[in-house]
Amino acid sequence: MSDTDAEFVERLTQDFKEVKFKQGARRFSCQLRGGVFVIFLGPPCPKYGLLTLHELGHGLCKHKDYTTDVSRIKIESQAWERAKTVLLEYRARAFDEDGKVCDAELARILPEWDEEFVQEKLDTYRDWLHAKSRCKKCGLTRYQTEDGEYHCPRCEAFCL
Ligand SMILES: [Zn+2]
Numbered sequence: 117m118s119d120t121d122a123e124f125v126e127r128l129t130q131d132f133k134e135v136k137f138k139q140g141a142r143r144f145s146c147q148l149r150g151g152v153f154v155i156f157l158g159p160p161c162p163k164y165g166l167l168t169l170h171e172l173g174h175g176l177c178k179h180k181d182y183t184t185d186v187s188r189i190k191i192e193s194q195a196w197e198r199a200k201t202v203l204l205e206y207r208a209r210a211f212d213e214d215g216k217v218c219d220a221e222l223a224r225i226l227p228e229w230d231e232e233f234v235q236e237k238l239d240t241y242r243d244w245l246h247a248k249s250r251c252k253k254c255g256l257t258r259y260q261t262e263d264g265e266y267h268c269p270r271c272e273a274f275c276l
């Protein structure tokens with residue numbers, strides 16, 4: 117983890133007391149532990165700051181669980197939206213309207229928003245959902261019911 121990443125996490129820790137940050141996890145995640153959202157921070161990587169903001173986004177949106185995979189994609193994009201809002205609020209404090217630095221200390225540690233990276237992340241979920249929803253027997257896209265079960269409109273229609 118770079119120094120600026122560490123300082124950014126430190127800043128988030130101070131500004132978002134309603135969640136807990138835990139470093140040194142195997143991967144980035146956000147989990148509800150004893151009524152508190154814990155942001156687990158994964159290994160150092162170039163997008164460390166953005167990934168941290170994303171998990172913080174889950175925590176601030178109070179994402180607990182999801183029953184269907186479609187809602188999984190919905191909460192993933194919601195968490196990125198929240199992450200972006202947090203970052204834009206910081207940027208508004210660090211830069212004035214002309215883009216001139218007014219808080220150098222803050223400007224130095226803020227990550228850059230990377231829309232391409234975010235869309236790639238969301239795409240992996242879309243691909244995963246697509247692969248998962250394919251019927252192994254006939255290849256048709258299945259649908260998922262509230263209980264999380266997948267159903268093939270073709271195969272199940274003939275089996276009934
Ligand atoms: Zn997520």
Ligand SMILES: [Zn+2]
Pocket residue numbers: 251252253254255256268269270271272
């Ligand atoms: Zn089928």
